[in-house]
Amino acid sequence: MYNLKAIQIFVVVAETCSFRKAAEILHRSQSAVSTQIKLLEEQIGVALFHRTTRRVQLTAEGEQLLGHAQRAVASLEIGLRQIKETANIQFGNISMGCVPSIAATVLPPVLAEFQRKRSGIHLELRELASAQLLETISKQEILFGIGPEVEQASDFDFMPITKEPIYALLPKAHWKIGQNNITLAELVPLPVILASSSAALRNTLNRELAMRGLEIKHSFEVLQVQTMLAFAQAGLGVAILPQIMIPQPLDETLQALPIVDPVLERKLCLITLKGNSLSPAARELTSLIVNRFRGIIGSSN
16 A cells, blocks of 8 residues: 555645645655655655756656646545535534524424434524624624625625515405406505515615605504514505415415516525635535525415
């Protein structure tokens, strides 16, 4: 068996053409590097370098060995990295955040599945409004977040997951027979119920209203989505909410209609701080979340 450490040292000496530089890179003494090369040459039975006081140069046999040695070292490094990543998936911590609409719908079954599979990993979740989510990611208190894309947030990477339509949930008093959708203009005279935590949705709604010279004058603002639903069921107004928050099955006193003219939707993203990368375990978890969300949205369209 050939000495793997000696082969690694040989590659560094060959690439730098210097025993001194190789010793510095490897954090070893120059004599230790020379000794390893000498042992390798004795084991192979040929000289690998021409040595002079001015330079170090590969012999023909050294040139022949170099390509094979480089590939072997690269393959070894890949294998070791894969083993390390596999080990990292088994243990550790994952801290994440998400907006309330996702915490209440998509995450519970996904987190339960992940914990069954990766019982050695400790999960931490923070349920946050969109602005707080970005702030928490920025402070690196969590690894990543799941939430709507936010314009002019240049410090973050937003990896699109899916686009989700925005719906109006109407009490029976506001139904129209045969109505399949509702326009923004038709919503203006109605009492509207909004969630104060849905900053991104509120900004989208306000922007589209302003572009059309419209204004919603009568509205209720509540903290929790469950409060929105209770208000709508009581006939107090029309709840504006993402598709995923519509209860299934829907109460017979309510009607869910997609908002059109314009079509309102939110783009949901995996949010990370620019320059930060996720651990293998975190990547596995985000993959489960993405697949779950796309499955729900896709099956509802």
